[in-house]
Amino acid sequence: MKARGVLVTILLSGGLLRALDAQDTGRVETRPPGATDWAPPPPAQDSFDWIQLESGEWLKGRLEALQDEKLEFESEELDDLEFEWKDVAQVRSPHIQDLLFEDKQTASGPISITREWVAVGGAAPHTFARALLLSITRGGSKERNYWSGEATLGLTLRTGNAEEVLYNAQAGLQRRTPATRFDLDYLGTLSRTDGVESSNNHRLSVEFDLWLSRRLYLVLPSAEYYTDFFQNIDRRITLGAGLGYDLVDRSALEWNVTAKPSYQSTRFDSVQAGEAESKDAGAFVFGSEFDWEISKRVDLVLEYQGQFTREEVGGTLHHSVSTLEIELTKVFDLDISFVWDRVANPQADGNGLTPEPDDFRLVVGIGVDF
Numbered sequence: 001m002k003a004r005g006v007l008v009t010i011l012l013s014g015g016l017l018r019a020l021d022a023q024d025t026g027r028v029e030t031r032p033p034g035a036t037d038w039a040p041p042p043p044a045q046d047s048f049d050w051i052q053l054e055s056g057e058w059l060k061g062r063l064e065a066l067q068d069e070k071l072e073f074e075s076e077e078l079d080d081l082e083f084e085w086k087d088v089a090q091v092r093s094p095h096i097q098d099l100l101f102e103d104k105q106t107a108s109g110p111i112s113i114t115r116e117w118v119a120v121g122g123a124a125p126h127t128f129a130r131a132l133l134l135s136i137t138r139g140g141s142k143e144r145n146y147w148s149g150e151a152t153l154g155l156t157l158r159t160g161n162a163e164e165v166l167y168n169a170q171a172g173l174q175r176r177t178p179a180t181r182f183d184l185d186y187l188g189t190l191s192r193t194d195g196v197e198s199s200n201n202h203r204l205s206v207e208f209d210l211w212l213s214r215r216l217y218l219v220l221p222s223a224e225y226y227t228d229f230f231q232n233i234d235r236r237i238t239l240g241a242g243l244g245y246d247l248v249d250r251s252a253l254e255w256n257v258t259a260k261p262s263y264q265s266t267r268f269d270s271v272q273a274g275e276a277e278s279k280d281a282g283a284f285v286f287g288s289e290f291d292w293e294i295s296k297r298v299d300l301v302l303e304y305q306g307q308f309t310r311e312e313v314g315g316t317l318h319h320s321v322s323t324l325e326i327e328l329t330k331v332f333d334l335d336i337s338f339v340w341d342r343v344a345n346p347q348a349d350g351n352g353l354t355p356e357p358d359d360f361r362l363v364v365g366i367g368v369d370f
Contacts, residue, residue: 066136096139100178154365201228270350283309315344333367
């Protein structure tokens with residue numbers, strides 16, 4: 001009996017020491033000694049994509065894409081998911097994937113990614129450093145898989161002493177491949193008070209980017225159409241090309257700038273006697289976009305564009321949009337935007353009236369991601 005008691009005491013002491021050791025090292029021992037980490041079945045025996053998070057958890061599903069340090073993954077049970085790339089420890093896929101690396105190398109095939117390396121191919125895979133990986137897209141993807149977008153609509157109706165209808169709309173459409181990016185954006189406002197139009201402006205811009213390296217890209221072409229009746233601008237078209245650079249490229253913080261020599265053509269709604277209705281000029285366009293993911297549900301986006309041209313066509317032109325995006329659901333957002341437009345030298349209309357140089361708008365609407 002005494003020997004059995006000593007044995008029990010030793011076993012309990014060993015268990016206690018292991019528990020204390022686990023507590024000291026910040027872990028809790030939940031597996032029996034000698035157990036190994038679980039891993040998914042070999043790709044040849046499985047048709048699913050797998051990712052392992054830094055926490056050790058494995059997820060089964062479909063790998064959609066890796067862009068801007070964010071991995072998009074679709075789970076049958078958890079639906080669409082997005083992870084910071086730094087939080088993903090491993091990726092395994094038996095399907096054909098297209099990869100782009102920092103030195104402009106490309107590769108295609110089944111993939112196995114660890115914390116340090118990217119292996120592409122079957123029996124004799126090509127190996128690359130994970131730090132050089134820029135993007136992943138599914139090989140043979142349908143065209144619609146390259147597109148994404150967002151639309152925001154705000155509508156204000158007022159009745160009583162005054163009848164007022166205010167309409168605001170923002171929309172963005174983007175197509176991304178490992179080496180290119182295409183953006184189409186729209187911003188517009190239309191309002192009527194007691195049946196009289198009080199604002200009417202629309203801005204449509206298009207840009208195509210070709211990545212030259214991880215941070216540097218070529219903008220070719222860039223185009224913008226703008227009209228604002230109350231700024232006496234019937235239409236203003238700006239065409240340009242230039243370079244863009246990512247000053248900051250982190251998982252939760254992005255900041256890029258662009259510089260584009262451009263050509264600008266402006267037609268005014270009305271002009272004074274002797275003035276030309278249309279004027280053309282060269283311009284230099286500077287742009288900046290700052291995107292900060294404050295939390296999982298809140299983003300702050302600051303966009304600015306400055307056009308520097310001759311005084312007779314407006315001089316320095318400023319356009320700024322500051323947007324706070326609050327995620328309500330996976331599809332719907334609450335968007336609050338402050339818009340500032342400035343024409344340093346407004347053109348007087350046919351009645352000799354000169355518009356105010358600054359316009360300010362606060363836009364509140366419900367956004368839809370698609």
